[in-house]
Amino acid sequence: MATSARGMTMVETNLMAELTWAEYQDRLRRQNPVILLPVGALEQHGPHLPLGTDHMIPTAICKGVAERISALVAPAFNYGYKSQPKMGGGNHFPGTTSLDGNNLSLTLRDVLKEFARHGSRRVAVVDGHYENQMFLIEGIDLAMRELRYDGINDMKIIRLEYWDFTSSETLAKVFPEGFPGYALEHAAVMETSISLHIHPHLVRLDKLPKDPPADFPPYDVYPTNTAWVPPSGVLSPAKSASAAKGKALFEEYVRTIAAALKKEFPPKATARAAAAAKSTKRKR
Amino acid sequence: MATSARGMTMVETNLMAELTWAEYQDRLRRQNPVILLPVGALEQHGPHLPLGTDHMIPTAICKGVAERISALVAPAFNYGYKSQPKMGGGNHFPGTTSLDGNNLSLTLRDVLKEFARHGSRRVAVVDGHYENQMFLIEGIDLAMRELRYDGINDMKIIRLEYWDFTSSETLAKVFPEGFPGYALEHAAVMETSISLHIHPHLVRLDKLPKDPPADFPPYDVYPTNTAWVPPSGVLSPAKSASAAKGKALFEEYVRTIAAALKKEFPPKATARAAAAAKSTKRKR
Amino acid sequence: MATSARGMTMVETNLMAELTWAEYQDRLRRQNPVILLPVGALEQHGPHLPLGTDHMIPTAICKGVAERISALVAPAFNYGYKSQPKMGGGNHFPGTTSLDGNNLSLTLRDVLKEFARHGSRRVAVVDGHYENQMFLIEGIDLAMRELRYDGINDMKIIRLEYWDFTSSETLAKVFPEGFPGYALEHAAVMETSISLHIHPHLVRLDKLPKDPPADFPPYDVYPTNTAWVPPSGVLSPAKSASAAKGKALFEEYVRTIAAALKKEFPPKATARAAAAAKSTKRKR
Amino acid sequence: MATSARGMTMVETNLMAELTWAEYQDRLRRQNPVILLPVGALEQHGPHLPLGTDHMIPTAICKGVAERISALVAPAFNYGYKSQPKMGGGNHFPGTTSLDGNNLSLTLRDVLKEFARHGSRRVAVVDGHYENQMFLIEGIDLAMRELRYDGINDMKIIRLEYWDFTSSETLAKVFPEGFPGYALEHAAVMETSISLHIHPHLVRLDKLPKDPPADFPPYDVYPTNTAWVPPSGVLSPAKSASAAKGKALFEEYVRTIAAALKKEFPPKATARAAAAAKSTKRKR
Amino acid sequence: MATSARGMTMVETNLMAELTWAEYQDRLRRQNPVILLPVGALEQHGPHLPLGTDHMIPTAICKGVAERISALVAPAFNYGYKSQPKMGGGNHFPGTTSLDGNNLSLTLRDVLKEFARHGSRRVAVVDGHYENQMFLIEGIDLAMRELRYDGINDMKIIRLEYWDFTSSETLAKVFPEGFPGYALEHAAVMETSISLHIHPHLVRLDKLPKDPPADFPPYDVYPTNTAWVPPSGVLSPAKSASAAKGKALFEEYVRTIAAALKKEFPPKATARAAAAAKSTKRKR
């Protein structure tokens, strides 16, 4: 807590949940910040990473990005779509706690519409769980449609999966023997490295499994053939993970995502958005 | 982080998101703990309390309860049902970010069904936002119905609003001039006091509004008549709030909720639940 | 049936279901009446009150109000949300016939949108079943949202639970030994008294149970712990009920609800609403 | 009200809403009665018939049937599916107040499941509004499916549109010049006659329109081509309607529907259903 | 494939699925054609007609109509609403593959909204499965409503069941001994004749059942009383079917449906629709 020029307390935070409504309104009007919404899951991440990995990492990235570009971080979506064998080991593990796809879409729709009601026209949905992607796309589409019904046509939303911001240079450093592809990167080198960087006390390195990489056929079967999935839930060996690699990845994500958002949401839009905020309030 | 007898790392935590799936499974099998699910909102709480008040308080209570009875705390529901004028000031404030009721119900349904799939039969939904109540009840009812369809008849769920655990003794201390009733306790003495106890750095005491208590007619009007709601969003004066009162309230909630859960979920159920966990896994 | 000045038959009724469409249209255009929508339930009300109590009472109140302010009474919603142990004894009783919450919300949404299509901008939803409240709020919110999508921004809706119109004076008369609070007033003194006033032939006074008041803990449990609920379904003794008390309550409700609606829907709005009715018809 | 042998009051009624839960349970156990559910609409019926015609007629028929076979009459569904031009004049008339189809289906589903929970296995849905038919079929199908999920496989439901019980003899009497077919029988001879029989005070005979029969092409157009629909909303002339014809129709419906239900729900089923009622209660 | 004046290949087709997006756009802009959407079912049609009968016939009719009026044929809906005993034999037959009603409605809604987005304002839904009718009506109503929300008020949709275009002259030829009515025309003379005309190789004439016509009571029962339905699934004898009758029926449908669409969608609308197409594109 700090003391402002006018002698008033001021909580220095970019976390929306920690702001008062008046401070939030003030930030929207004065800075027209991007609202960053971390979306994750509660999902098995092997015997060495916590169940919350997929919401913890995007939340940490959002905080880093928010510091760079004075964005706000909305409270995370802690639960995501059902884990798939080839993407996250499958939904049969204990601890994996998933939502029906439509609920995830509709919840995102609702939250986006509320941000628009507040006067924001700049949102970035930062996804940390691959299975969420299409349901987030649908949620965004439904929100844009209903905002249009409400006469709001200038909302702009970015959606991203953070790992798509890995440069080939960084990939080369993280995988000196060659990047095997994102397909098996669940609870593996990248997520373990990032976790070692952002919350090392939550990584049980001595529990790292020695399973070989998963080897999936080019189709899926339902119910899940659990024999296809390594018993540990880790899709490829993470033993080469390190905090240093995690730092490189994490800092690249923060830097490049911040840059992308700066480009997509240039500062000149401020005045217009503030006006929008006002007229919206009048309208409803 | 500690080191266990067997020389393995051990993260000391009751937070489900921080556990690995293997640890979570182990806890379920050995201890059959209650899973505590904090449910809140992102909602204006006056110019002095953070938007996240309604999920921060139940989360803090759940952590306290979990320590006492070795329960687990699932990640919070950070968004809740639409704020109502008489309950939370109304949904027109910036920052208030609400869900359609059915989405909240269905999301809770999904999460509860997943806990049951993990083998748990003991869940407590700890609500910090009054407007959620009926939609949580519906979500629980839908979950119980679908679990029944799946042949699971022994799930037991507790749902509570934490303030209902205030004793008349504590009320008398918190309101020495007489308790005016829960109706106007939004962002008022009780929530402010608890916030001063659990996160004083997030309370802007110098922003406490001087509005008189709200005076509502015995009906509601739509669209919201914003003239009925104090401009600050605070429904009754909070000036008598104090960290000491907050401590008394908070500790009473933790103690009595823990006691209630101990009574409703007696330890002898352990073996049965472990068996259930096993047979469920076989079944699906 | 009467004969109008022009020698035409004229059915003297405020019941929308008894009007022809032409008469209804005429009433809307000339008088711009409030449309009263009674919403209730089919729910156990002890061994002495009929299952329909919660829709019968608000229907009777609406008829009384309609006479006073020339309102119209729409057909009642006869089925409501699931009975809760602490509010109505619980949904396990035979005869209690309840809807999923979302269906209730959507049905109300649909009906409200239709009233708006007819040209009405003045509706009062009169609820007689506490469990309905939040789902009615949601239904109204959804209707207002979709009406807004349709360019209709001047709909105004009142929602009320009738018992909130009990004055402290009347409470003192009805409960000379002190009002124990609304919490246990299910099938108890107030509902029994009102029933004795409006349909005494449907009250089985000799079946009044002698159960002591229910004593609930400060939480709920699912599935319902039926041992908490008096076997009769009556939450507190009704033996002090009387037709005289019922008359006092009923007449107060009619009088004060009528007054509130008169205040919220002042006559000067007539012309505007008639215009709205016309332009809506043109639009769609 | 009568006095039973044991000196207790006894309300003589077949209306479920007028029974107490204990009486309802007793009726179910002792008599295993058919539960009759009248389903209608709030829909324009020309300038001479009330908006409630479609729920009033099936309610009256149900009461008549209930007397004959000791059935119970559940509260009516007062609102139905959207009026179609060729069936009911179209949904553009003021007063016509309709539901989205899925809401009607789901509401019926819910109510049927509740009757099954009470222990009933014998329900007849008596429809008075043609547009409802397919949505009622869907609601019944969804209820049967979900009851099956709950292990209830012996529910039996009859669904009927009452006019299908008109014999060719009666048709010949009602239409001595030949029956033009059901297609244009909206607010026409049959409904007007029945209304003259069951509630003559609600028929404005002097308002009978003189429009010729509607003449529709073999397709539908959206939005409704209102020029196709007689301005009165009456699809064919009702001038030959009479109370005597209404009596003949009404009594035939009551007699033949009662007979059909007696055949489909033979008395021998009583014991089994009572047992079912018991085991269901144990199960849930 | 042909070669156009400009030496470019040109696929001569009215099938939307065979056009490229550029050709489709070009057709919409230049010709403003009606889009014909065949809707059917996958449903038992006796031992002699294929399961796809109900989508094959309307598809064939649409192709014929398209040739006459330069319409486009969208890909068919191959699955429809649940077969009913009196309409299609009932949903218990193997092969009958049906959708919940609401899914059918929403799918139609979506497709119609997309046609509108493309710039079309002229659609005809050509139904070949009676059970679909009300769910198609609902889907159209929902589409029109949401298009209205999007500011599109000039969409026009025709919906038809093709058999309603049978003239009394043709009926007299097809049924020289008198038309028994449409009620039992499932997999019977009309559908068999049309099938013999449009795809004789798919008609197993030697499998024609000899069942007498079905004889249904004036109500329905759930679960389906399969004893009411002829074991073959054919509701009335088809032995008098012939390719010549099929040709007469088919050609009448094509001719009269084409004429009706020409009347409802007169050519002068072209320019306006093209403009609409443009403005829509600008808008979204």
Place this chain on the structure above:
Amino acid sequence: MATSARGMTMVETNLMAELTWAEYQDRLRRQNPVILLPVGALEQHGPHLPLGTDHMIPTAICKGVAERISALVAPAFNYGYKSQPKMGGGNHFPGTTSLDGNNLSLTLRDVLKEFARHGSRRVAVVDGHYENQMFLIEGIDLAMRELRYDGINDMKIIRLEYWDFTSSETLAKVFPEGFPGYALEHAAVMETSISLHIHPHLVRLDKLPKDPPADFPPYDVYPTNTAWVPPSGVLSPAKSASAAKGKALFEEYVRTIAAALKKEFPPKATARAAAAAKSTKRKR
């Protein structure tokens, strides 16, 4: 059409829509065939490929597979999920006709449940439109869940995107200069080649655009930034496409998918499935 040993006509087809219900039942009982369900879209595929490409290709593959392993081909899903810029050019093109995700999921759910009701326990969903993937997964999950509710636990479903069956050898032949990855393969070399093989008359080779490959940033933006998408809708140059390459791809898909299904659905299951078919029929 052929003549069987018993002198009866026999339609030689693997298309479910062309079978009668009796033949279908017979095939299920005798052969226990896999049911192949092609799922596609109606979506822009550049100026040279038809809108139906995504349902035409999987339908053709299914037919090929069906011949090899005596499977059945169910009618295709002709409409799919909304086209995404990076996957299919985006949903803003005329002709692209898409469904909300939940409708696609629910429709698949319904169809799969019906196949199970018929007695089948072996289904393969063959997807030709990448955007469908997650909504198909959800539809399958919902179907498996509801089948479980109905006591059916032995349903087995394969879901595949056909391009995942391309071997590295074939990729090397199709892309002699190196495979640029699946990301931009929309309306490009692979789809164009396959189309040249299976329906050359529908490929407008002279319309092949000369756009360079699309170059997308690592995030998505809503509303779609159409400047990112080549105006043709083709994401990478298709000029090296050929019928020979298409033949190689197509035949590999047919061969390897057939082999995979043979492995996953071994013949020995026949007897059990036939028994299942019987018991299911008895059950419902």
